[in-house]
Amino acid sequence: xxxxxxxxxxxxxxxxxxxxxxxxxxxxxxxxxxxxxxxxxxxxxxxxxxxxxxxxxxxxxxxxxxxxxxxxxxxxxxxxxxxxxxxxxxxxxxxxxxxxxxxxxxxxxxxxxxxxxxxxxxxxxxxxxxxxxxxxxxxxxxxxxxxxxxxxxxxxxxxxxxxxxxxxxxxxxxxxxxxxxxxxxxxxxxxxxxxxxxxxxxxxxxxxxxxxxxxxxxxxxxxxxxxxxxxxxxxxxxxxxxxxxxxxxxxxxxxxxxxxxxxxxxxxxxxxxxxxxxxxxxxxxxxxxxxxxxxxxxxxxxxxxxxxxxxxxxxxxxxxxxxxxxxxxxxxxxxxxxx
Amino acid sequence: xxxxxxxxxxxxxxxxxxxxxxxxxxxxxxxxxxxxxxxxxxxxxxxxxxxxxxxxxxxxxxxxxxxxxxxxxxxxxxxxxxxxxxxxxxxxxxxxxxxxxxxxxxxxxxxxxxxxxxxxxxxxxxxxxxxxxxxxxxxxxxxxxxxxxxxxxxxxxxxxxxxxxxxxxxxxxxxxxxxxxxxxxxxxxxxxxxxxxxxxxxxxxxxxxxxxxxxxxxxxxxxxxxxxxxxxxxxxxxxxxxxxxxxxxxxxxxxxxxxxxxxxxxxxxxxxxxxxxxxxxxxxxxxxxxxxxxxxxxxxxxxxxxxxxxxxxxxxxxxxxxxxxxxxxxxxxxxxxxx
Numbered sequence: 279x280x281x282x283x284x285x286x287x288x289x290x291x292x293x294x295x296x297x298x299x300x301x302x303x304x305x306x307x308x309x310x311x312x313x314x315x316x317x318x319x320x321x322x323x324x325x326x327x328x329x330x331x332x333x334x335x336x337x338x339x340x341x342x343x344x345x346x347x348x349x350x351x352x353x354x355x356x357x358x359x360x361x362x363x364x365x366x367x368x369x370x371x372x373x374x375x376x377x378x379x380x381x382x383x384x385x386x387x388x389x390x391x392x393x394x395x396x397x398x399x400x401x402x403x404x405x406x407x408x409x410x411x412x413x414x415x416x417x418x419x420x421x422x423x424x425x426x427x428x429x430x431x432x433x434x435x436x437x438x439x440x441x442x443x444x445x446x447x448x449x450x451x452x453x454x455x456x457x458x459x460x461x462x463x464x465x466x467x468x469x470x471x472x473x474x475x476x477x478x479x480x481x482x483x484x485x486x487x488x489x490x491x492x493x494x495x496x497x498x499x500x501x502x503x504x505x506x507x508x509x510x511x512x513x514x515x516x517x518x519x520x521x522x523x524x525x526x527x528x529x530x531x532x533x534x535x536x537x538x539x540x541x542x543x544x545x546x547x548x549x550x551x552x553x554x555x556x557x558x559x560x561x562x563x564x565x566x567x568x569x570x571x572x573x574x575x576x577x578x579x580x581x582x583x584x585x586x587x588x589x590x591x592x593x594x595x596x597x598x599x600x601x602x603x604x605x606x607x608x609x610x611x612x613x614x615x616x617x
Numbered sequence: 618x619x620x621x622x623x624x625x626x627x628x629x630x631x632x633x634x635x636x637x638x639x640x641x642x643x644x645x646x647x648x649x650x651x652x653x654x655x656x657x658x659x660x661x662x663x664x665x666x667x668x669x670x671x672x673x674x675x676x677x678x679x680x681x682x683x684x685x686x687x688x689x690x691x692x693x694x695x696x697x698x699x700x701x702x703x704x705x706x707x708x709x710x711x712x713x714x715x716x717x718x719x720x721x722x723x724x725x726x727x728x729x730x731x732x733x734x735x736x737x738x739x740x741x742x743x744x745x746x747x748x749x750x751x752x753x754x755x756x757x758x759x760x761x762x763x764x765x766x767x768x769x770x771x772x773x774x775x776x777x778x779x780x781x782x783x784x785x786x787x788x789x790x791x792x793x794x795x796x797x798x799x800x801x802x803x804x805x806x807x808x809x810x811x812x813x814x815x816x817x818x819x820x821x822x823x824x825x826x827x828x829x830x831x832x833x834x835x836x837x838x839x840x841x842x843x844x845x846x847x848x849x850x851x852x853x854x855x856x857x858x859x860x861x862x863x864x865x866x867x868x869x870x871x872x873x874x875x876x877x878x879x880x881x882x883x884x885x886x887x888x889x890x891x892x893x894x895x896x897x898x899x900x901x902x903x904x905x906x907x908x909x910x911x912x913x914x915x916x917x918x919x920x921x922x923x924x925x926x927x928x929x930x931x932x933x934x935x936x937x938x939x940x941x942x943x944x945x946x947x948x949x950x951x952x953x954x955x956x
Contacts, residue, residue, distance in 0.1 A: 430769050474773050476913075485893060511865075513863065577825055
């Protein structure tokens with residue numbers, strides 16, 4: 279077991295890649311050498327790591343020599359093409375794309391929920407979808423305490439999940455609306471500023487979007503519970519960062535709101551913000567830039583037995599992507615699972 | 618039965634009052650004389666009706682002499698204070714506030730759902746909450762066809778529901794964010810631009826907001842079904858006009874997605890927009906300025922028996938407020954129920 283590691287960040291110039299670099303530094307991950315990789319288009323740019331300029335190199339199959347941890351966040355196609363080369367070079371790949379999440383030999387890991395699953399990896403560990411991560415972190419203590427039969431979730435997803443171009447588009451569209459100018463639509467099929475789009479990723483024949491299907495399949499895989507019912511409606515909202523979720527659950531056994539609040543107070547990775555009398559509840563603007571999942575508005579749903587509502591907010595670039603990936607790297611390092 | 622009517626608009630300078638005046642004109646409601654009423658603060662201003670400037674008069678108990686229809690949209694306190702005077706003067710009050718909605722002798726009417734209820738009014742007819750109206754219009758054909766046991770709804774509510782000041786605040790906050798300036802927070806407890814607030818109206822001890830409680834109670838009263846289960850999460854989003862809703866329902870008997878689509882095609886007041894392959898689904902920007910309720914993203918929810926998801930969008934100033942009120946006035950006129 280080494281005491282420090284050579285780390286590659288694939289997609290280093292992207293929204294998530296940038297946060298990965300920042301977090302490796304913030305969390306004092308033992309980095310021996312950092313390698314910033316991106317497409318040929320971005321090669322030659324520089325990124326900052328630990329106060330030092332690092333030149334971005336073009337991603338090729340030869341990029342991973344000597345690398346022990348490869349953090350991928352450059353889209354599914356690049357993960358599929360280059361992750362095998364990283365594994366062949368001896369690295370453990372922590373992949374933020376959806377490319378491998380449903381592969382039976384790839385663990386899908388949220389450290390607060392199923393840390394034990396990192397042990398059976400065969401070179402690739404998948405980082406779940408942002409919307410799924412924050413939901414399962416909030417639900418894990420309830421799942422363990424009383425079981426969960428069914429989840430109905432509606433998301434309010436920020437544009438940063440789409441990348442830097444979407445953040446720019448939200449701001450430039452907002453500017454155009456305020457100046458009564460023409461709104462340019464490039465990233466999404468419709469204007470996102472001052473609008474909401476019930477559409478994230480492509481549609482399946484069932485009418486569900488791929489994002490909604492991910493929330494079903496990934497929740498089941500992470501909880502190791504193929505029977506848990508999940509119904510999702512995923513919506514893009516004009517927020518630049520942090521996703522919010524209205525989550526309705528039906529538990530197997532009864533649990534009181536007070537008991538759920540107590541569970542949240544001791545849950546790893548969760549901050550309870552549930553003081554309506556003082557207008558305190560989770561919001562994107564308080565979650566942004568923080569690693570925790572914020573939970574509030576916990577209340578009984580008397581429209582069905584054993585039902586509850588919760589409101590769950592988290593920074594999708596952090597816990598929904600980069601933080602979760604770095605936590606997996608930390609688990610690997612702590613467990614002596616790196617070469 | 619008269620062929621034209623003296624109409625008073627109470628709250629004529631407000632967001633809903635302005636749309637009421639516009640709609641009386643647009644829908645060619647037979648107006649003999651219009652009286653624009655507002656608080657002393659707004660008295661002396663002018664509003665435009667049918668191309669003519671109308672001076673806004675101060676609302677007093679004496680304002681209703683000769684008035685046959687009084688459209689109130691000036692908040693619950695003013696409705697409570699002045700509606701009895703309007704009724705005493707012989708007017709039928711159509712009240713957009715929540716003041717009388719749960720009174721047993723006040724019908725709560727959505728013309729597409731329970732038009733028959735206008736008959737038993739005793740001078741006051743209540744216009745339901747905006748979020749409730751659009752939901753029950755969309756659900757009525759399903760309710761009639763197969764019954765509905767339970768509704769789980771999450772709302773994405775625009776700021777226009779709060780009034781003109783909130784629209785101004787959204788835009789001025791957005792401007793401040795874009796210019797990296799200081800954001801002033803006055804209307805809501807927190808910044809609404811580029812944020813979402815799971816908080817509409819005051820909180821009850823149960824943890825639910827008053828808006829959420831309204832959706833439960835009003836849905837039951839409009840459907841005349843005290844047993845229907847409703848669980849709501851109401852969220853303010855940075856959209857200037859039109860509310861969106863993710864609605865999950867459990868029906869009494871099974872119904873297919875295709876059958877729901879067919880029902881929507883013939884449902885009064887509903888426009889079906891459900892063509893995901895062409896990126897067509899309801900959005901605030903297409904609903905704004907239109908009277909219909911837009912329904913799409915209809916899909917089976919296999920996490921429970923007889924369950925479905927829908928996405929419902931409507932202009933909250935129109936169908937959620939002014940249009941519904943004018944439709945009630947039209948029903949009264951058509952039914953010979955006005956003096």
